[in-house]
Amino acid sequence: MSQLFTPITLRDVTIPNRIVVSPMCQYISEDGNANDWHLMHLGQFAMGAGGLVFTEATHVSPEGRITHGCLGLYSDKNEATLKRAIDFCNAHGIAKMGIQLAHAGRKASNRTPLNGGGPLAPDENPWRTVGPSDVGYGDWPAPRMLDDDGLALVKAQFVEATERSNRIGFDVVEFHAGHGYLMHEFLSPLANVRNDGYGGSIEGRMRFPLEVFEACRAVWPEAKPMGVRLSATDWVEGGLTVEEVVEVAKALKDKSCDFIDVTSGGMDPNQKITLGPGYQVPLAEQIRRDAGIPVMAVGMITEPQQAEDIVASGKIDMVAIARGIMDDPRWAWHAARALGVETEYPDQYVRCRPDVWRAAPDVYAAAR
DSSP states (O other), X not given: OOSTTSOEEETTEEESSSEEEOOOOOOOOBTTBOOHHHHHHHHHXXXXXXXXXXXXXXXXXXXXXSBTTOOBOSSHHHHHHHHHHHHHHHHHOSSEEEEEEEOOGGGOSBOOGGGTOSBOOGGGOOOOXXXXXXXXXXXXXXXXXXXXXXXXXXXXXXXXXXXXXXXXXXXXXXXXXXXXXXXXXXXXXXXXXXXXXXXXXXXXXXXXHHHHHHHHHHHSOTTSOEEEEXXXXXXXXXXXXXXXXXXXXXXXXXXXXXXXXXXXXXXXXXXXOOOOTTTTHHHHHHXXXXXXXXXXXXXXXXXHHHHXXXXXXXXXXXXXXXXXXXXXXXXXXXXXXXXXXXXXXXXXXXXXXXXXXXXXXXXXXXXX
16 A cells, blocks of 8 residues: 555644645746646646646745745735636646745845846946845855844735735645755854844844744745745754754744755755755654654655655655656556556546546546
């Protein structure tokens, strides 16, 4: 019996299997608005890529976007255009739908990867970034340190985006506190050198992310789960450590966080990461074990048996997959075949299920 294809229930939301479509930035929005690309992109995954599908990082303010092309949820038009795509997924798909809310902090105001990445030039309509301190990412422009008014504004933007997410109809919210973006910047001593109550020890550095999470949890329905993506380590000497992130996860759990999506890195261009299949799984295992909270593991998980073994170990609750699912939008269907189990298909696609058209051609003929 496959453990990968067992359901998992978080609060009142039951996810039909342990396969998660990880957030994947698309850089194709205008003024933060979703368009036909997002309907196609998310819609194809909702049909059979995994049990839970996340949007790309969806930013809570214009200045919080990584690039001009990033998705946002800070205006009525943002809300309406994204709702169109999610309504389609909910009407026709078989997956639960999640949104990742984000603020890029000092790593905002960038070109898209297709345009070379890096900070926008003066003639590319750049904007001033913000951060916990006036410390830049490598040699990028230094951000403006958030004062009390700035902190209050960012918190209010996250709360508003959370309320919009519920109106759209999402089942799950995840906050991005990894990859060097704003909430991760507060957690890391490499970016946070404040000398007030929001800096110093890990207790001070986690204070603002915890305040934001608590404010958003208060407006998100009690029946729906809310989690956080955390970078478990900065992979740089003197940076954030997995032991500190365990403490963050414990504090989040105390504030009714339902899961941690474990990633790593993104804080410093000098990071040294040893890549390999499932290279972040041990970090997720440690956080689950020491913090006692459900976790998703992500990072170079591509093969069905690999994913099965990770979940069957009992040390990980879900696996999140990005590039493998981008390559194969029916990843869960094909994984089920490889593991010898059945999985759900949308009604319109049942006729392509192997037991229908291969094993029972008479049933297939009748369905035509």
